[in-house]
Amino acid sequence: xTGVSQDPRHKITKRGQNVTFRCDPISEHNRLxxxxxxxxQGPEFLTYFQNEAQLEKSRLLSxxxxxxxxxxxxxxxxxxxxxxxxxAMYLCATSGVGSTDTQYFGPGTRLxxx
Amino acid sequence: QKEVEQNSxxxxxxxxxxxxxxxxxxxxxxxxxxxxRQYSGKSPELIMFIYSNGDKEDGRFTAQLNKASQYVSLLxxxxxxxxxxxxxxxxxxxxxxxxxxxxxxxxxxxQP
Numbered sequence: 031x032t033g034v035s036q037d038p039r040h041k042i043t044k045r046g047q048n049v050t051f052r053c054d055p056i057s058e059h060n061r062l063x064x065x066x067x068x069x070x071q072g073p074e075f076l077t078y079f080q081n082e083a084q085l086e087k088s089r090l091l092s093x094x095x096x097x098x099x100x101x102x103x104x105x106x107x108x109x110x111x112x113x114x115x116x117x118a119m120y121l122c123a124t125s126g127v128g129s130t131d132t133q134y135f136g137p138g139t140r141l142x143x144x
Numbered sequence: 145q146k147e148v149e150q151n152s153x154x155x156x157x158x159x160x161x162x163x164x165x166x167x168x169x170x171x172x173x174x175x176x177x178x179x180x181r182q183y184s185g186k187s188p189e190l191i192m193f194i195y196s197n198g199d200k201e202d203g204r205f206t207a208q209l210n211k212a213s214q215y216v217s218l219l220x221x222x223x224x225x226x227x228x229x230x231x232x233x234x235x236x237x238x239x240x241x242x243x244x245x246x247x248x249x250x251x252x253x254x255q256p
Contacts, residue, residue: 072232072246121187135187
């Protein structure tokens with residue numbers, strides 16, 4: 031257990047529904063990342079926060095995706111109007127201040143869109 | 145060309161042998177390199193990181209970095225069946241981004 035928690039661990043939804051995932055970081059970590067991983071692939075970067083500021087967004091993050099990190103603590107990732115192609119494991123990782131930027135992953139949320 | 149490349153495997157080794165996992169990356173300016181282990185259905189777990197050319201040892205694991213050849217490897221000595229997993233190489237590409245770029249992973253099977 032890295033100390034990064036994610037909720038829910040599994041989500042099954044129907045196409046067109048909205049879903050929201052939550053990530054709680056290691057308390058002293060100010061950087062938070064969202065990645066998406068599909069079967070047989072490595073994690074792909076979606077977005078990055080330093081404290082409450084969203085500093086990077088991947089081009090993978092379409093307009094249907096939005097992420098927030100109010101007050102620089104937990105973060106949420108919302109997917110609107112889900113599509114079957116959104117089915118994946120959504121991973122949150124956090125890291126502390128410093129040049130090493132070693133990222134520790136939470137357990138992930140597995141999304142299945144029917 | 146993928147930015148971080150790994151042989152997908154499976155790499156099969158007998159118990160007690162040395163497993164050698166390899167990774168190449170495209171960005172010559174990359175500074176930080178990470179190996180993660182991922183069991184089926186689980187999230188990636190950090191094994192080691194390396195920043196400097198040469199070898200870095202931690203228990204049964206040794207990471208090797210050659211920046212001139214843009215090559216990083218992970219050696220697992222005395223492989224155990226519990227080491228059977230997918231090993232992901234991740235690189236902090238020199239693009240000004242903080243996100244890691246991952247390879248697709250190498251699946252390791254340790255035969256008892």
